[in-house]
Amino acid sequence: xxxxxxxxxxxxxxxxxxxxxxxxxxxxxxxxxxxxxxxxxxxxxxxxxxxxxxxxxxxxxxxxxxxxxxxxxxxxxxxxxxxxxxxxxxxxxxxxxxxxxxxxxxxxxxxxxxxxxxxxxxxxxxxxxxxxxxxxxxxxxxxxxxxxxxxxxxxxxxxxxxxxxxxxxxxxxxxxxxxxxxxxxxxxxxxxxxxxxxxxxxxxxxxxxxxxxxxxxxxxxxxxxxxxxxxxxxxxxxxxxxxxxxxxxxxxxxxxxxxxxxxxxxxxxxxxxxxxxxxxxxxxxxxxxxxxxxxxxxxxxxxxxxxxxxxxxxxxxxxxxxxxxxxxxxxxxxxxxxxxxxxxxxxxxxxxxxxxxxxxxxxxxxxxxxxxxxxxxxxxxxxxxxxxxxxxxxxxxxxxxxxxxxxxxxxxxxxxxxxxxxxxxxxxxxxxxxxxxxxxxxxxxxxxxxxxxxxxxxxxxxxxxxxxxxxxxxxxxxxxxxxxxxxxxxxxxxxxxxxxxxxxxxxxxxxxxxxxxxxxxxxxxxxxxxxxxxxxxxxxxxxxxxxxxxxxxxxxxxxxxxxxxxxxxxxxxxxxxxxxxxxxxxxxxxxxxxxxxxxxxxxxxxxxxxxxxxxxxxxxxxxxxxxxxxxxxxxxxxxxxxxxxxxxxxxxxxxxxxxxxxxxxxxxxxxxxxxxxxxxxxxxxxxxxxxxxxxxxxxxxxxxxxxxxxxxxxxxxxxxxxxxxxxxxxxxxxxxxxxxxxxxxxxxxxxxxxxxxxxxxxxxxxxxxxxxxxxxxxxxxxxxxxxxxxxxxxxxxxxxxxxxxxxxxxxxxxxxxxxxxxxxxxxxxxxxxxxxxxxxxxxxxxxxxxxxxxxxxxxxxxxxxxxxxxxxxxxxxxxxxxxxxxxxxxxxxxxxxxxxxxxx
Numbered sequence: 059x060x061x062x063x064x065x066x067x068x069x070x071x072x073x074x075x076x077x078x079x080x081x082x083x084x085x086x087x088x089x090x091x092x093x094x095x096x097x098x099x100x101x102x103x104x105x106x107x108x109x110x111x112x113x114x115x116x117x118x119x120x121x122x123x124x125x126x127x128x129x130x131x132x133x134x135x136x137x138x139x140x141x142x143x144x145x146x147x148x149x150x151x152x153x154x155x156x157x158x159x160x161x162x163x164x165x166x167x168x169x170x171x172x173x174x175x176x177x178x179x180x181x182x183x184x185x186x187x188x189x190x191x192x193x194x195x196x197x198x199x200x201x202x203x204x205x206x207x208x209x210x211x212x213x214x215x216x217x218x219x220x221x222x223x224x225x226x227x228x229x230x231x232x233x234x235x236x237x238x239x240x241x242x243x244x245x246x247x248x249x250x251x252x253x254x255x256x257x258x259x260x261x262x263x264x265x266x267x268x269x270x271x272x273x274x275x276x277x278x279x280x281x282x283x284x285x286x287x288x289x290x291x292x293x294x295x296x297x298x299x300x301x302x303x304x305x306x307x308x309x310x311x312x313x314x315x316x317x318x319x320x321x322x323x324x325x326x327x328x329x330x331x332x333x334x335x336x337x338x339x340x341x342x343x344x345x346x347x348x349x350x351x352x353x354x355x356x357x358x359x360x361x362x363x364x365x366x367x368x369x370x371x372x373x374x375x376x377x378x379x380x381x382x383x384x385x386x387x388x389x390x391x392x393x394x395x396x397x398x399x400x401x402x403x404x405x406x407x408x409x410x411x412x413x414x415x416x417x418x419x420x421x422x423x424x425x426x427x428x429x430x431x432x433x434x435x436x437x438x439x440x441x442x443x444x445x446x447x448x449x450x451x452x453x454x455x456x457x458x459x460x461x462x463x464x465x466x467x468x469x470x471x472x473x474x475x476x477x478x479x480x481x482x483x484x485x486x487x488x489x490x491x492x493x494x495x496x497x498x499x500x501x502x503x504x505x506x507x508x509x510x511x512x513x514x515x516x517x518x519x520x521x522x523x524x525x526x527x528x529x530x531x532x533x534x535x536x537x538x539x540x541x542x543x544x545x546x547x548x549x550x551x552x553x554x555x556x557x558x559x560x561x562x563x564x565x566x567x568x569x570x571x572x573x574x575x576x577x578x579x580x581x582x583x584x585x586x587x588x589x590x591x592x593x594x595x596x597x598x599x600x601x602x603x604x605x606x607x608x609x610x611x612x613x614x615x616x617x618x619x620x621x622x623x624x625x626x627x628x629x630x631x632x633x634x635x636x637x638x639x640x641x642x643x644x645x646x647x648x649x650x651x652x653x654x655x656x657x658x659x660x661x662x663x664x665x666x667x668x669x670x671x672x673x674x675x676x677x678x679x680x681x682x683x684x685x686x687x688x689x690x691x692x693x694x695x696x697x698x699x700x701x702x703x704x705x706x707x708x709x710x711x712x713x714x715x716x717x718x719x720x721x722x723x724x725x726x727x728x729x730x731x732x733x734x735x736x737x738x739x740x741x742x743x744x745x746x747x748x749x750x751x752x753x754x755x756x757x758x759x760x761x762x763x764x765x766x767x768x769x770x771x772x773x774x775x776x777x778x779x780x781x782x783x784x785x786x787x788x789x790x791x792x793x794x795x796x797x798x799x800x801x802x803x804x805x806x807x808x809x810x811x812x813x814x815x816x817x818x819x820x821x822x823x824x825x826x827x828x829x830x831x832x833x834x835x836x837x838x839x840x841x842x843x844x845x846x847x848x849x850x851x852x853x854x855x856x857x858x859x860x861x862x863x864x865x866x867x868x869x870x871x872x873x874x875x876x877x878x879x880x881x882x883x884x885x886x887x888x889x890x891x892x893x894x895x896x897x898x899x900x901x902x903x904x905x906x907x908x909x910x911x912x913x914x915x916x917x918x919x920x921x922x923x924x925x926x927x928x929x930x931x932x933x934x935x936x937x938x939x940x941x942x943x944x945x946x947x948x949x950x951x952x953x954x955x956x957x958x959x960x961x962x
Contacts, residue, residue: 833862
């Protein structure tokens with residue numbers, strides 16, 4: 059049935075809820091709902107409900123624009139946010155900012171408790187676990203103990219936040235990875251409002267992690283935002299979102315025997331990057347979708363940031379309902395079905411296909427076993443081509459995506475009781491990790507079966523390979539144990555090291571010291587293979603330069619081989635005790651064998667046990683909880699410093715963004731695909747870097763540095779880590795890698811942080827030059843926060859990834875975009891120029907491009923650039939000095955005002 063506007067829906071238990079009819083909204087705008095993409099229907103419902111309750115700025119015209127999205131792409135949609143979900147890596151800085159906001163309100167003589175999240179905020183502590191030890195029975199206990207030793211201060215703050223803020227819920231360490239916990243437990247799909255209206259409405263979530271779209275697998279619309287945007291939504295503001303293009307991805311055919319969902323995902327990622335889907339909402343359709351179980355859909359949706367879209371949506375259908383009945387309850391599943399059918403959000407297998415802006419067809423029969431690497435997730439390779447591609451990169455210059463090393467380097471080193479030959483391609487890390495694949499029982503069971511077969515054949519993993527298994531939830535461990543597959547994995551070193559985002563997020567822990575030394579001394583290119591989603595330079599481990607994404611069974615296979623430069627399609631993976639060769643085909647389980655075991659992984663009792671009675675974490679329970687509406691800052695802390703952003707916002711809000719910036723210098727000049735990992739690394743803190751030297755000066759030993767993630771509430775560390783990834787290449791200093799720049803005009807090579815301080819002392823504004831896809835990768839607000847603290851006022855690039863662009867604006871940094879076909883290299887610039895930027899106010903308004911004059915020793919180059927801004931709210935935010943100025947003004951009951959944009 060289809061509901062009338064504001065209709066009531068009677069449920070199976072006799073209760074009644076009201077619903078906002080999407081069909082009625084379409085009818086009012088003159089459109090047949092059957093032509094509307096399902097993801098767009100969720101947006102239309104959100105806007106129609108906002109209009110019904112009288113939210114400012116939302117009315118019939120705004121709803122109609124969303125209904126006719128093809129004609130209104132880029133125009134603003136003001137969405138209501140009822141739920142925000144955060145990992146501790148972004149959640150801690152967000153809550154720290156709110157604590158600072160409470161202090162500012164208290165200093166103004168007002169009640170600090172008025173600073174309160176108005177949405178449900180879930181923080182899952184999953185990004186602080188490091189693989190300190192692995193391949194030993196007590197690994198999980200040791201790793202968690204060390205996790206609490208490092209992060210006790212941060213965790214006490216989280217416990218304070220849970221008690222101080224009414225709508226904040228903390229999931230302690232050991233629960234699982236945020237996106238898998240959201241998928242298996244938290245997300246409701248359809249929410250019932252207990253208020254007087256008694257509304258039921260689709261779950262819509264913003265997440266402080268770019269892989270939030272994994273939840274799109276069960277028909278929940280949600281995506282990643284920076285913590286800066288999350289804060290504004292948490293405080294009750296409408297979330298301004300430019301109406302996107304809706305792109306259909308039709309999946310046809312079926313996977314060939316032996317191909318996994320991971321292989322499919324890598325094919326889709328490569329294809330969609332080639333198609334150019336940045337900023338769009340993908341909706342999967344076609345005959346093959348019906349046959350995809352929810353975990354496979356989750357694997358596809360998880361990789362949304364890697365192919366650049368905002369969301370990768372699977373409408374609610376029979377598979378969704380079955381999954382909810384397994385992971386929640388049958389009654390909740392039936393409630394979701396009733397609502398989805400009544401409000402045209404349920405997709406039947408024979409439902410007409412909606413109208414999309416474009417359709418991209420992908421034939422599953424063409425999928426082959428694949429690996430992505432060595433630096434980007436979209437760089438897919440057929441399994442048979444991996445070794446050859448690796449060898450071809452060895453002596454290729456870094457500027458041509460090579461390693462620039464002598465291919466013949468090798469050395470014999472002692473490892474354990476043996477002396478082994480190490481050469482380029484030696485595998486240092488093999489990790490089954492990340493939400494991407496550990497949420498998928500099919501590939502996890504395949505890995506367990508391959509391990510069982512390998513153990514039976516007498517194979518073992520070489521001693522130099524660091525192996526680990528970090529499941530996304532305890533459900534995974536339960537079904538692997540039940541199936542008798544955890545034991546073989548443990549025998550090969552893939553024992554559970556904990557539950558969290560480990561190797562994929564740069565928390566891989568130490569590798570063999572002799573390997574690390576060889577990488578430093580001889581330049582040996584070590585390799586890592588992981589079942590994650592990101593393999594950017596310098597992310598996985600600072601000594602490992604070649605990083606590859608693969609399915610869990612392929613991770614086990616490469617671990618057995620001990621090297622990346624082996625053709626697993628044709629070469630032996632090892633030898634039996636009698637010397638006979640063992641090939642990958644001998645170990646690989648059949649699809650039928652995997653399918654026969656999936657029923658155990660889908661047992662509802664597993665989810666009821668894990669989430670119904672969650673295990674107590676003794677170390678968490680033992681932490682003391684500070685009290686009071688305001689957090690008691692410890693002046694001696696090196697972890698929790700009161701953040702400086704409110705003060706920075708005050709300074710910038712007094713003048714707004716200037717219309718003219720003259721005498722601008724370039725702090726860094728970068729080429730394509732500069733990621734947020736390059737800008738703000740997440741892994742270990744090198745002792746010889748600016749952040750490491752700062753910590754050493756405080757008397758902290760390198761063993762206690764923790765990671766950049768662990769130090770994200772110390773802005774002094776994070777500012778020093780900005781543009782300081784070990785593998786970042788600033789072309790102002792082409793002869794060096796890492797956080798270096800050239801201090802102009804003299805040309806001295808100094809750390810980026812030191813140069814920024816020198817420019818700031820002289821009152822010189824700063825700019826960053828970038829190429830295409832600037833800021834791709836994690837939704838890391840510190841990439842924008844750090845840029846702002848260094849004094850960067852403008853980033854000038856060929857184009858921007860969505861989340862980082864929004865984060866820059868939130869921090870009062872202007873993202874400027876070259877004209878099509880232009881870039882700083884194409885214009886003959888080298889970054890040593892002095893720049894004058896004029897007409898910035900008009901560029902921010904969108905009425906005219908800015909004019910940029912670059913003065914250099916060869917003469918003058920004049921060109922134009924446009925502001926990469928999509929909504930009026932973004933323009934207001936930048937004019938007011940950033941989002942913190944607006945939040946502070948709101949909490950103090952003030953008008954943020956309209957500063958004079960012409961002020962220099």
